Amino acid sequence: MPAIALHPLTIRICHWLNAIAVFLMVTSGWRIYNASPIFNFTFPKAMTIGGWLGGGILWHFAAMWLFGINALIYIGVNLYSGRLRHKFFPIRPQQLWADINDALHLKLQHTDLSHYNAVQKCAYLSVMVAIAIAIGSGLVIWNSSQFPLLRELMGGFDNARIVHFFAMVFMVGFVLIHLVMVALVPVTLKSMGFSRPRLFKSVSLKSKSLEV
Ligand code: HEM
Incomplete structure (x- = not known):
């Protein structure tokens, strides 16, 4: 049986960049939320990044580019190659x-x-x-x-x-x-x-x- 890769390289790269971006977005987002909570609780400071509101916003906006551009590449590659259709459909x-x-x-x-x-x-x-x-x-x-x-x-x-x-x-x-x-x-x-x-x-x- 020939050796093959189950997921195309671009998809694997996008997957791990997305995992990093999600971590940064969520933890900095919690820092921003803590400055003006919508609900009756805040997130423990140790689980946030940025140190203060301004720092959280800087992290959030920096990671946003990685998160957004990477998502566009992932979805673009999946749509263009037909992978989205054959890998995720039909259900x-x-x-x-x-x-x-x-x-x-x-x-x-x-x-x-x-x-x-x-x-x-x-x-x-x-x-x-x-x-x-x-x-x-x-x-x-x-x-x-x-x-x-x-x-x-x-x-x-x-x-x-x-x-x-x-x-x-x-x-x-x-x-x-x-x-x-x-x-x-x-x-x-x-x-x-x-x-x-x-x-x-x-x-x-x-x-x-x-x-x-
Ligand atoms: C350290 C964290 C993560 C680990 C260890 C991990 C691991 C994996 C593994 C092993 C697969 C392949 C599953 C299979 O072949 O059956 C996979 C696929 C996937 N993961 Fe993750 N993942 C992580 C984080 C994330 C995050 C943060 C997201 C999105 C919010 C995510 C979304 C996905 C998606 C959408 C797929 C399908 C990818 C595709 O085939 O196009 N993962 N993950």
Whole structure:
């Protein structure tokens, strides 16, 4: 069996740059939130970066470029290559239901690493949408007068802050579950890594289109 890479190099690079960007965005975002909380709590200072409001904003705006440009490259490559369609679709409701059931009973299989199961497809697509919403609402909070249409879509400036907050909650929740799933099937980490493709010689591959 030929040695192949399960994920194209661009996708792997984007994935890890995104992980760094999300970490920086979330921890600096918590620092900014603490200066003017929307809800009745703040985040522990030790879990934030920037030291103070100004520092948090500087980190947030610096990481924003990495986060936004990397997201555009990831989605562009996926759309242009047709990978988005063949890797994340179709999602059949019966399959999704069966996979959710298996996942709840800790029986969900991920033996063929060349395919995502229906739960993974849904989770990955949802976090892509959450990232788009985080970026859209972030733009409104940053400069609401320049993005009137987005502002209306978000329900106004004040609402955009709430939308931004819950996009963050979704992303953090996704990452926590994502890390548990990776820990349960640690070989997937190698597929997203940069070691030599020979690691995957033993993996059964059913899809020709993945021979990239
Ligand atoms: C240290 C943190 C992270 C680790 C260890 C990790 C690990 C992985 C691994 C191993 C896969 C491949 C799963 C498989 O082949 O079955 C994967 C895919 C993915 N991860 Fe992560 N991840 C991390 C952070 C993140 C973050 C922060 C996000 C987004 C908020 C994210 C979103 C995704 C997405 C969308 C995919 C599918 C990528 C594709 O095939 O295009 N990950 N991750």
